[in-house]
Amino acid sequence: YTWPNRQMEKLDQLRYEQLGVNAHIATFVSPCDRYNFDFTSQKQGRTNSADWLRTAYHDMATYNVEDGTGGLDASIQFVEEQSRAENTGNAFANTITFARILAGRHTSLADGVALVALMAIEQCYGPEIDFRAGRIDATEPNNPGVPEPQDSLESHTASFARQGFTPTEMIQLVACGHSLGGVQHDSFPDIVPPTNDPDNNASGNVHFDSTFDNFDNKIATDYVSGQTTNPLIVGQNETTRSDLRIFSSDGNVTMNAFAASNDFFMKTCGSILTRMLDTVPRGVKLTEVVKPLPVRPDQFALLRTANDSLSLKGRFRFWNINEEDANRKVTLFWADSQGQQCQGCSVDLAYNGRTTNWLPYAPTVLWYQLPSTGQLIRPDLSISKFWFQITESNGRITVEDQGGIGYPLQTDVLLTDEVCFDGGALYVSVSVRKSLNPSRVFLEGDAFDENGTSIPNGLAIRELTRDAAASAQSDAYDILRITLDNFGDAGAAEWNVAWEVDGQQFSDPGLFTGVSFLSFGGCPGAA
Ligand code: HEM
DSSP states (O other): OOSOOHHHHHHHHHHHOOEETTOOGGGGGSSTTOBTTBOSOOOSSOOHHHHHHHHHHHHHTTOBTTTTBOSSSSGGGSHHHHTSGGGOSSHHHHHHHHHHHHOBTTBOHHHHHHHHHHHHHHHTTOOOOOOOOOOOOOSSOOOOOOOOTTSOHHHHHHHHHHHTOOHHHHHHHHHHHTTSOEEETTTOTTTSOOOSOTTTOTTOEEESSTTTTSOSTHHHHHHHTTOOOOHHHHOSOGGGOHHHHHHTTTTTHHHHHHHHOHHHHHHHHHHHHHHHHTOOOTTOOOOOOOOOOSEEEEEEEEEEOTTSOEEEEEEEEEETOOSOOTTOEEEEEEEOTTSOEEEEEEEEOEEEEEEEOSGGGOOOEEEEEOOTTOEEEOTTTOOSEEEEEEEOTTSOEEEESTTTTOEEOOOSEEEETTOEEOSSOEEEEEEEEGGGOOSEEEEEEEEEOTTSOEEEEEEEEEEOEEOHHHHHTOSSEEEEEEEEOSHIIIIIOOEEEEEEETTEEEEOSOOBOSSOTTOOOOOTTOO
C-alpha cells in the first residue's frame, strides 16, 4: 500500500510493531512462556501464547465448508459458546481480553483473535504468518463442532472435513497447534493427574512436547522417537489419546516428514495456520496481505501556527534498515506548494528507538523523529509532499519516496498548534481555509463504550463548530473547535480531521491522540 491509507497503516502497525516502540499485546507473549500479568517469574504451566493459539482454532472449528457458516468470527466471545463442553477452560475468556485491546475502527474482535494467535506463533519463534484483516464479528454463537479428545478418528476426520481440511491437513494442523502448551489437570482431570508442583504449575499442565514454549517440530521428533510425554498420545486414559489416533492415521507418514525436517514443519505450519486464521464465514472479504510500509509516519501532523506558519511534527518507522549508526543521516525533504524542491526545505531526523518482531527473522526496524517542537515550514513556500534520504556513514544513499510520488500533504484543513490536552480533556482546534467552504468539518476516531473499551469496527464522529471570534482574526483560515472530555475520546482514541465539500468526503492523513508523542503540551491556564 502507499501512504496515506489509514486502514492499512493501522493494520501494518498492529501486525508489525510487536515489541519496543509502539509495543502492544505481544509483550504478554514475550517471552513465550509468560502467563497473564505475571511478569516476574516464568511458571512451568499455562501460557498466554498457547491459550491464544488454541482460542483461534476453537473459534474457527465451527466452520461448515458446505454452507459457509461459522469460522473465525469471534463467536467464541459468547458465554454460551465458552460454556460448551468442547470449550473447556478459561483460555477463551483470557484470550478475548487481549483480542479486545486490538479491536478498533479498522479491526473487528475476530481480527483481534487472529492477531493474538499470530503474535503467539511469532513470539514463540514460529513461522511468519501472512496476515489479512476484515473479519466480521458474529452476533450470536455458532453451531457446536470443536473436536474433543474422546471422539473417534472417524469423527475427527469428518469434523476436519467439515472445517475444510483433508485427513493429511488434519494431522498437520493438530501437530502445528500442539507444538505449544499442553493439557491441564484443572480442565481435563481424566486425562492428566493432579500436579506435584503446586507452586510453579498450579493448573497441572502436562506439556505436548519438551519445548512447550518454542514453536518447533519437537512435537514430531518426541513422538517419532518414542520419547513423548504428550497426554493425548501416552495419557493414562486410552480413550482420550486423540493425538495418537490422528498422528498415526496415515501410517505416520506426515509425522515422520515433520520429524525429519524442522524447515518443512515450519513451512507447512505457516501455510496451514494462515489458512486456519483466514477461514471466515462465506461472503466475508479479507484485505490484501498486510505488508510493512518501508517508511511509516506515526503520530504525524502538519499544524498551523498562530502566525500562519506551518509546523511538521511526528516520527517515522524505517523498516529493514541497517543497524543504528551514529554517523547515518536520515533527512526529510519537502517540496513547496508547487511541488518543487526548495532551498532550506529539509531537516535531519533524530534517532528515536527501535521496534522488534518475531525474533529469528526480525529485520532491523528503527525510528527517527522530527524535532519535538515541530519543524517550521516557511509560509510563503508552504508544503505539498515530503520524502526521505538515508545517507549511511559509508556514503551509500537510499531514497524513500513511495516510488516517486512522495508522501502527499494538503494545507486546506489543518490542526492548529493550540491543540492541547490537560490530562482530562483534549481541546481540538482546526484551521479551515475560508475559500474551501466545506459543508461540515468533523473528527473521525475509534469509538469506546462506557467502560472505556474500544468497540470493534466502531467509528466515532465528532462535529466541530466554528469559533466566530477566532475566525475573524485570520484572512485565510476559519477556526473550528471541539472539546473531547470523556475518557476514551480524550485519552485513547486516535483521531483524524475530515470534511465534506459538495457531498464528497475528504480527510487529512495526520493522526493524533490526547496522550501522544506529538506532545501538544499543556493547555494555557491548566493546572
Ligand atoms: C482433534 C483435534 C483436537 C483435539 C481433540 C484437541 C484437544 C486439546 C486438549 C484436550 C487440550 C488441553 C486444553 C487444556 O488443558 O486447557 C488442547 C490444548 C491445546 N490445543 Fe488442541 N486439540 C485439537 C486440535 C487443535 C488444533 C488444530 C490446534 C491449533 C492449530 C490446537 C491448539 C491447542 C493448543 C495451543 C493447546 C494448548 C493450550 C494450553 O496449553 O493452555 N488444538 N487441545
